[in-house]
Amino acid sequence: MPTVLVVDDELKITRLVRDYLERAGMAVLTASDGPGAIAAVRAARPDLVVLDLGLPGMSGLDVTTQLRRSSTIPIIVLTARSEETDRVVGLELGADDYVVKPFSPKELVARVRAVLRRVEAAHAGADVIDAADITIDVPRRRVTVGDKAVELTATEFDLVLTMARRPGQVFTRSQLLDAVHGVAFESYERAIDAHVKNIRRKLERDPRHPRYIQTVYGVGYRFADA
């Protein structure tokens, strides 16, 4: 049973949406402001968020960026404004779909179902990378070595993921910076070394003789294949 978090400051709306979603067989949580929504996501890990953009205090867009910083949770945006730009901005910031107020509850339910279906389908695909005894769960952003979970920071995870997606391929430092930041500034290239060091500390049994992330002298690094 999927869990949905509904975020809106108007009680009338949350109640209406809750009714319809529950009737469609989903568990529903509610929050009435941005901080509450973020706390609820962290605590209850719902499968989807329905978010009103017109919240008091923290703007809905701030909430989406905040959520996106630490998770890939699907978001459906509710907005009173129908202008194209708002729509684009919402999607740009990582919303998966949007519904314009006033909306029909049935339409909202249909969209929630559609997004959940889409996400589930994506989940079913190869979003888990297995190599030797290391497992990378991409949507959950979790890494396991043997049976032990490993805590990686966001940057560390992105680095490992980038390399593990093409095992054996050699990446230069600036390619790796590119993958992590979108843009590479040469002066920082040695920062990659520091990250690799920290990743190895967490991942490798013997960091002096790395089994996963190997150095290619004069070029960069690579994730071991085979």
Add this chain to the structure above:
Amino acid sequence: MPTVLVVDDELKITRLVRDYLERAGMAVLTASDGPGAIAAVRAARPDLVVLDLGLPGMSGLDVTTQLRRSSTIPIIVLTARSEETDRVVGLELGADDYVVKPFSPKELVARVRAVLRRVEAAHAGADVIDAADITIDVPRRRVTVGDKAVELTATEFDLVLTMARRPGQVFTRSQLLDAVHGVAFESYERAIDAHVKNIRRKLERDPRHPRYIQTVYGVGYRFADA
């Protein structure tokens, strides 16, 4: 050497950008208005366009749509306006990246590099070279003879790759130095001999009678064809 077209009506800016890009090893063309930009793209076929959105006459956005009508050339947009919507609109119209004025030239160079790299990576076909019983896996930077993996240093790999890409073609020592160092470095040409020696030791079954890297007396070396 990639060619970049810089479009801006302010001479100060084009000159600044030209300086930085040229120092980064790129050829630079400039145009000061929309029609000029479109003509320059058609005539000189640059690899990338840096385009100021605030042009007199024809708007920068018109230029991007015009360019997009007939080509997929990468575009980086320069904009004085920092509002999200403009950014979104720019990207929406097919720009590959955007930089907000005032900008740091180093950042612009970094972004140009990143976009070029991205495009090149997408283009990259023929990633593996097969010749007789030698295999060169370019992204993995690995060489196999028969079934045996061969460990080459970065320079050795670049040398083999350079020659293997054009089997049969004879390369002078200074051409090979060029390929390895990027620039025409007046250096000891016999260094190539030393590398060839080391490569043969690793690659050839009988280094006295090389099957892959052959000496062309009085000229240089070549990678055996067929």
Add this chain to the structure above:
DNA sequence: CCTTTTGGTGGCGAGATCGTGAGAATGGGG
């Protein structure tokens, strides 16, 4: 056959490259 020119090889030192610990910035959360 001898000379001249060109290529092959072993080895070594300068310098590039990398690993690492310590600590400075940065930014979010309590």
Add this chain to the structure above:
DNA sequence: CCCCATTCTCACGATCTCGCCACCAAAAGG
């Protein structure tokens, strides 16, 4: 407002590589 996690910077030492030299072998050329 302070604290903590995260990321980046810096510098030093360890390691590896490359270009160079010296010397010998092989190939052209007369």
